[in-house]
Amino acid sequence: MDKVKVLEKYLPSDAAPLIGRWIDYFKCEFKISRNRGSKFGDYRSPYGGKGHRISVNYDLNPYAFLVTTVHEFAHLHTWNEHKQKAKPHGTEWKANFKKMMQPFFEKDIFPADVKHAITSYLNNPAASSCSDLNLYRSLRKYDVPKESVLTVEKVPLKALFKIKGGRVFRKEEQLRKRFKCVEIATKRVYLFSPVAEVELVED
Ligand SMILES: [Zn+2]
Numbered sequence: 001m002d003k004v005k006v007l008e009k010y011l012p013s014d015a016a017p018l019i020g021r022w023i024d025y026f027k028c029e030f031k032i033s034r035n036r037g038s039k040f041g042d043y044r045s046p047y048g049g050k051g052h053r054i055s056v057n058y059d060l061n062p063y064a065f066l067v068t069t070v071h072e073f074a075h076l077h078t079w080n081e082h083k084q085k086a087k088p089h090g091t092e093w094k095a096n097f098k099k100m101m102q103p104f105f106e107k108d109i110f111p112a113d114v115k116h117a118i119t120s121y122l123n124n125p126a127a128s129s130c131s132d133l134n135l136y137r138s139l140r141k142y143d144v145p146k147e148s149v150l151t152v153e154k155v156p157l158k159a160l161f162k163i164k165g166g167r168v169f170r171k172e173e174q175l176r177k178r179f180k181c182v183e184i185a186t187k188r189v190y191l192f193s194p195v196a197e198v199e200l201v202e203d
Contacts, residue, residue, distance in 0.1 A: 006032075007019055007020055010056075010062065011062055011065055011069070012062045012063065012066060012109045015104055015107070015109050018104075019069055022073055026052055026076055026080075027051055028051065028052040028054055028073075029054070030053075030054050030056075031055040031056075032055070032058045033055040033058060034057070034058065035057050035059050036057060037164075040056065040068040040071075041054065041068040041069065041071060042054070042056075043072040043073075043079075045076075054069070055072075056068050056069050061139065061142040061143045061144070062142070063109075063139055063142050064140070064142070064143075066109070067101075067118065067135075070100050070101055071097060074093055074097035074100050075093060077096045077100065078092050094122070097122065098122050101118065111142075113138050114138050114139060117134050117135045117139070120134065121134070121135045136195060137195065140195070149197055150199060151194060151196060151197055152171065152179050152192045152195070152196045153194035153195065155171045156171070158171065158172070159171055159201075160184065160201040161181075161200050161201055162201050163198055167183060167185065168183070169181040169183050169184065169192075169198075171192075172189075175191065178191040179191065179192045179194060
């Protein structure tokens with residue numbers, strides 16, 4: 001099937017042709033991948049006879065898919081320019097990410113709130129991949145609602161919840177951004193991101 005037709009299933013349709021051209025121009029192997037939980041996308045530099053490789057999780061909403069794709073292409077472009085001399089999310093990467101987002105801003109692809117979150121993310125010198133909670137939250141709003149998605153920040157204090165795989169925790173107080181949670185089985189303390197998806201457990 002035509003590359004752009006495939007990309008249109010995952011990206012805002014106005015964005016698909018340009019991403020298709022980048023794949024050709026940068027000679028990149030672009031893969032739509034399963035959900036990897038810990039990350040949205042991945043870039044691998046040429047190694048052992050293989051060229052540039054980018055993969056992006058299939059289950060991101062179109063805006064999150066686009067932001068992640070541009071994020072990974074900015075890694076590719078930075079690698080072409082600087083090889084290993086530039087840090088993964090350093091100033092060179094950041095400048096490229098900013099520059100490569102421009103055509104999508106010009107096409108007015110993003111809703112106002114997402115555009116605002118991306119702009120402040122780009123202007124925050126500490127920002128890296130998905131550590132920006134505002135960006136993550138504003139992108140998440142456009143997910144097709146799953147059945148009763150619950151995040152740690154919405155779990156009542158002292159309530160029990162479980163994570164994928166079944167381990168059960170009790171929610172305790174917030175420390176800066178993250179929440180202290182005690183695993184019931186081991187009594188060990190863990191720190192959870194406020195946006196981690198969990199399931200409530202009845203006492
Ligand atoms: Zn990255």
